[in-house]
Amino acid sequence: MVIHGLNQKPSTMQWVINKLLNQGAIVVNVELWGHGNNPIPNSDTAQVEKRLTQFKQVTWTQWMDDTKPALKFITETCAENNLPKFFFGFSLGALVGSSISMDIDFEFDKYFLLAPAIEIKLWPRVFIGLLSPFPKMVVRSRTPVAYRENQGTPVSAYKALLKGAKKFRKEQPNINNCLIIVDKKDRLVSPKKLKRFAEQQNYSIAIIDKRKMSCKYCDVGHLVIDDESLGEYSKFVSDEISAFFK
Numbered sequence: 001m002v003i004h005g006l007n008q009k010p011s012t013m014q015w016v017i018n019k020l021l022n023q024g025a026i027v028v029n030v031e032l033w034g035h036g037n038n039p040i041p042n043s044d045t046a047q048v049e050k051r052l053t054q055f056k057q058v059t060w061t062q063w064m065d066d067t068k069p070a071l072k073f074i075t076e077t078c079a080e081n082n083l084p085k086f087f088f089g090f091s092l093g094a095l096v097g098s099s100i101s102m103d104i105d106f107e108f109d110k111y112f113l114l115a116p117a118i119e120i121k122l123w124p125r126v127f128i129g130l131l132s133p134f135p136k137m138v139v140r141s142r143t144p145v146a147y148r149e150n151q152g153t154p155v156s157a158y159k160a161l162l163k164g165a166k167k168f169r170k171e172q173p174n175i176n177n178c179l180i181i182v183d184k185k186d187r188l189v190s191p192k193k194l195k196r197f198a199e200q201q202n203y204s205i206a207i208i209d210k211r212k213m214s215c216k217y218c219d220v221g222h223l224v225i226d227d228e229s230l231g232e233y234s235k236f237v238s239d240e241i242s243a244f245f246k
Helices: 010-022 045-055 060-066 068-081 092-103 122-131 155-171 191-201 233-244
Strands: 086-090 110-114 138-140 152-154 177-183 204-208
Touching (some): 010 086, 010 233, 060 092, 060 155, 086 092, 092 110, 092 155, 138 155, 152 155, 177 191, 177 233, 191 204
Parallel strands (some): 086 110, 110 177, 177 204
């Protein structure tokens, strides 16, 4: 299972998906509410605006429910073919995937989390707290246009993310064999807190530093999903993905 980040086109997880396919994996790319064709097929400008309106109604429970059809397929396919179940997620997607065992009787054998939105930095929490009385407000997205799904992100979506992160930290689900990769200068999640979390849970973590690299989006610390956002670290991430299958 692969899940994208907040206000990110699910299709931009293709670099990760291709790496998984090269390992012979069967891949399910989940589209969370407000993204891709969920809940409205993205076919024209009017539909895009309509989907953004629907995005304003999102809840943490809705995002968790979005994973259920994929989990059913994965359960049946892996049981039939005696296959292990792996999860790969970025940011919000990493949080959703690693939270599944809290509400659904399902666990993956391994977890690969790219900049997981588990330990959110203080300033985003304060910012959303100040805007919480205005859940329908759309905050202009700082995500590069090439990756951006909607023109902005509703405050309600940020609140849903923070709710999920709070629940995760409170319940501390066991996510088995886990690797976390995060950039040293991530502006959304705290590498230091993620490192502390990983050490407490005996998970593996790699903190990279894209400032030393040369790539199109190396200045966007939170983005760590492909060649253009990882630079020379793309080989490191690719090698780690391959290692997951050994």
